[in-house]
Amino acid sequence: MKKLNRRLVKPVLFVVDFVMVTALLVTSILQTPVLVDVAVTPIVTSTSTQTPTQTPIPVPKIERVLVISYDGMRPDAISKAPMPNLLKLMENSAYSLTSAETIAYPSTLPSHASMLSGLCMQDTGIVFDRYFKYMGYSKGVDIFDLAHKAGMRTVMIVGKDKLRQLAEPETTDVFEIRYDEASISKIAVEEIQKDFGLMFVHFPTPDKVGHKYTWMGYSYLKVLTFGDDALRDILTALDDNGLRETTLIIVTADHGGHDKNHEGTVIQDFRIPWIIYGPGIVPGELTVPIQTMDTAATVAYALDLTLQPDWEGIPVYEAFGQTRLKVHKEYIQHPCHE
Numbered sequence: 001m002k003k004l005n006r007r008l009v010k011p012v013l014f015v016v017d018f019v020m021v022t023a024l025l026v027t028s029i030l031q032t033p034v035l036v037d038v039a040v041t042p043i044v045t046s047t048s049t050q051t052p053t054q055t056p057i058p059v060p061k062i063e064r065v066l067v068i069s070y071d072g073m074r075p076d077a078i079s080k081a082p083m084p085n086l087l088k089l090m091e092n093s094a095y096s097l098t099s100a101e102t103i104a105y106p107s108t109l110p111s112h113a114s115m116l117s118g119l120c121m122q123d124t125g126i127v128f129d130r131y132f133k134y135m136g137y138s139k140g141v142d143i144f145d146l147a148h149k150a151g152m153r154t155v156m157i158v159g160k161d162k163l164r165q166l167a168e169p170e171t172t173d174v175f176e177i178r179y180d181e182a183s184i185s186k187i188a189v190e191e192i193q194k195d196f197g198l199m200f201v202h203f204p205t206p207d208k209v210g211h212k213y214t215w216m217g218y219s220y221l222k223v224l225t226f227g228d229d230a231l232r233d234i235l236t237a238l239d240d241n242g243l244r245e246t247t248l249i250i251v252t253a254d255h256g257g258h259d260k261n262h263e264g265t266v267i268q269d270f271r272i273p274w275i276i277y278g279p280g281i282v283p284g285e286l287t288v289p290i291q292t293m294d295t296a297a298t299v300a301y302a303l304d305l306t307l308q309p310d311w312e313g314i315p316v317y318e319a320f321g322q323t324r325l326k327v328h329k330e331y332i333q334h335p336c337h338e
């Protein structure tokens with residue numbers, strides 16, 4: 001009996017020793033600063049039948065946000081143009097092509113004011129689609145106010161002069177106007193090289209061509225491919241400067257259109273694409289109703305800026321895989337219509 005015990009004890013002790021030595025070795029490896037990465041790398045065994053260790057991967061911090069608005073881009077035009085770079089981005093994005101809308105007055109200046117401020121048109125005071133200097137800048141607290149106050153470098157590159165009215169000059173460190181997609185993306189690339197906290201890029205041409213030749217026509221779809229080339233250059237610049245992993249990107253539009261206008265007579269005038277890509281975003285189609293004011297709220301949420309109590313916009317929490325604590329009432333077609 002004793003003999004048997006000794007024979008059993010010896011291998012058991014050996015195993016215990018082996019485990020302890022291994023544990024000490026692993027501990028010492030993990031404590032070595034140069035090998036710190038080992039501690040956060042999930043251990044994947046070579047046996048295919050075993051499940052890899054489910055180590056939670058920390059969500060990288062969002063350090064900057066880029067909002068891209070294609071003027072007058074209908075969501076159903078993206079695949080028809082087609083826009084291969086945007087479609088590729090969408091594979092890893094949360095997106096809505098059927099449930100996002102702009103305000104009651106689906107026009108460039110009022111829509112963009114709501115997009116960047118989270119407010120309805122009556123609160124931004126931007127009630128005309130023209131730049132009236134005497135009316136002042138968009139009222140209320142917008143994301144440029146918040147980001148600039150937080151010490152971020154703010155950049156606005158637009159394709160129409162009137163967009164100056166969207167933000168006070170003192171809140172935009174850089175404000176540039178260029179009139180075609182290639183020139184706009186060239187400036188954007190230069191600004192990406194200098195880094196930024198908040199950047200708004202506006203591509204004007206789909207709207208101009210839609211008014212001239214018709215929405216969804218050959219020319220309209222063709223210029224969207226130019227806008228897609230511009231997106232490719234912007235994404236490449238983010239990659240080249242090592243910024244892509246920490247940048248949140250929202251691609252959207254101010255309004256849609258039909259025939260040669262967007263006066264708000266059909267749903268296609270109001271419907272906008274809403275695509276979000278970046279750290280923490282759960283790819284897939286979004287189901288919640290989205291209003292253009294939610295863009296501002298989502299930017300503020302992502303950059304840890306204060307959500308303003310008077311904003312109509314609500315962060316699109318669903319895009320971050322979170323239960324939406326607050327949603328737009330089902331389904332007021334346009335909350336900013338009252």
Ligand SMILES: [Zn+2]
Pocket residue numbers: 071072107108109207254255
């Ligand atoms: Zn427009």
